[in-house]
Amino acid sequence: MSVSAATDPMLPRRYRVRKTWKELADVSTMELEALEGQSMAFQPGQFNMLYAFGVGEVAISISGDPAEEGKLVHTIRDVGAVSGALASVSDGDMIGVRGPFGSAWPVAEQTGRHIVFVAGGLGLAPLRPAIYHVLNNRDQYAGLTVVYGSRSPHDLLYAEEVRGWKSRFDTEIEVTVDHAEPGWTGQVGVVTVPLDRALAGNNGAEVSAFVCGPEIMMRFSVMSLKAAGVSEDKIWISMERNMKCAIGFCGHCQFGGDFICRDGPVFRHDHVAKLINRKEV
Amino acid sequence: MPDAKGASFLLDSPGPLVDALRRQGWRVIGPKLGQGAIVYEEIESAADLPRGLTDEQEGGHYRLREGDPDRWFDYVVGPQNWKKWLFPARQKLWSAERSKDGFSVESHEDEWPKTAIFGARACEIAAIEVQDRVFDNGDFADSGYTKRRAGMLIVAVQCARSAATCFCASMNTGPRAEAGFDVALTELETGGFLVECGSDAGAAVLDGLELADASAAQQQAGEAVSHKAAAEQTRTMPANVESVLRDNLDHPRWEEVAERCLSCANCTLACPTCFCSDVEEVNDLSGDHAERWRVWDSCFSLDFSYIHGGAVRRSTLSRYRQWMTHKLSSWHDQFGTSGCVGCGRCIAWCPVGIDITEEAGAIAAEPLAQEV
Structure with missing residues (x-):
């Protein structure tokens, strides 16, 4: 019995870095193309295990447009040895990819509703494929609100693209920073401030919300959403835990009875509500 | 001839069974004395088995003691278990070589000669069945584990005694293995072994042995051994x-x-x-060669x-x-x-x-x- 790449889920496929660019001081985006086999089809919210030769492997969400075939996009923050190696690749480099893994933002199932995205920091990256889907199919949805917060104006991800979304007449885009800098004329404060304001003008019962960011930011955002009448079964969040295999074998990403890699990373909030407010689970 | 799954026979000692397995090309892994404990290593004959030993176990305590020199399996489980073979502590997954335009990836598969695990207890067979579910979770199957598991034969030993730390009866996993084995041995009070055949593969192994059929009384004596072991257990897990x-x-x-x-x-x-x-x-x-372990x-x-x-x-x-x-x-x-x-x-x-x-x-x- 021989093990081929098709059957061994631990074996990566090789991808070429078609193009890479710096987003922020410690964040880069790369566009990848498959060197063997077919290009990867994925759903918004799913992730890949990316391998840097000689360094290791790490779980990174897919941040490109699922409708664009043959183009795989990842945005990576340099927070350690592996992510640092991946964030500093150059055009033409090769990396290994396993995936896609995990659950997806069920945005395509929420047609007719007012879609609210709440993103904190790099949490915008895993939400972006879902945002693209709503932007591309805007007439199928009652409304689109994106509330995005980062630590400082320097940390605003995809800033130019977000400005482009804001320039459309069929979107409501709110951007806020925790700490302003000279020259910043936008909002200052945590995401719940513009979120509460945006929700105030809407009927919570018509809202489906997708939230991604640090856990504390997600907790407070969910509180705001619920206070505005958004039903808990219309709120989805994306969780992050250590992952070594992404296929449910290594045990690292357990969250209660769930494996974040297989049952998540995207969860409907009522499914994780009992544990999400508990420390050290 | 022992060709029927579910049939029971009698055997004087485990020796002929170990020999038959090896003759038929099975690598036999079984209990051995190692560093003052029972460990699971390859055995070449029944002489390698830690005959005459028994154990004493409590919270934070494990000691081997001299027992009845004629008894073969009066110790119970030690520090090791069969996952050391089925799910090795270190295992190479694949490797990569730097190349001109990046790197190449090579899959890796460890050799696994067909292997009989000799002396698995009921709780251990239950544990293997638990890990079977872990490593084939419906979406993904671990190729190495699947291969090792497929090329494996289980000879169970039905426990004749329990350690103070045992609570398999309360977990419904023992002390008698009812299924999940190819052959099961019960060491009878009167000496000798009741041999149960659990599968066609087990029948094939037993085929070459001179075995007498077990009487109904002897089968009952085998069951009684397990009842006695179960009755010795004092620890229990709350049902809820x-x-x-x-x-x-x-x-x-x-x-x-x-x-x-x-x-x-x-x-x-x-x-x-x-x-x-x-x-x-x-x-x-x-820096040109990388391996994933x-x-x-x-x-x-x-x-x-x-x-x-x-x-x-x-x-x-x-x-x-x-x-x-x-x-x-x-x-x-x-x-x-x-x-x-x-x-x-x-x-x-x-x-x-x-x-x-x-x-x-x-x-x-x-x-x-x-x-x-």
């Missing part, structure tokens, strides 16, 4: 442990046990169902839950709680079964003698009032 742990994550008992727990990970290494692993990058000095990991290590910014489970309390609630409660959510088979290894091999049945019992006895 799955729900009681899920509902008592804030129970004060967790703090109390965390005061004693060293977070040393011994329980997870000794446990026959614990499956957590890490994947390591192994490089040579040239899967190694056992433990939820008791601080790094286990590390994400950028720090570990999620920083306190010993949270790590012990994770281990025990996973083993006894959330395992049901994941795999439709308990992760505990009642072998008692985590009790004997805990350096401070923490007893999983006592901890579960303490929480079950005084559960927190539930919010409505």
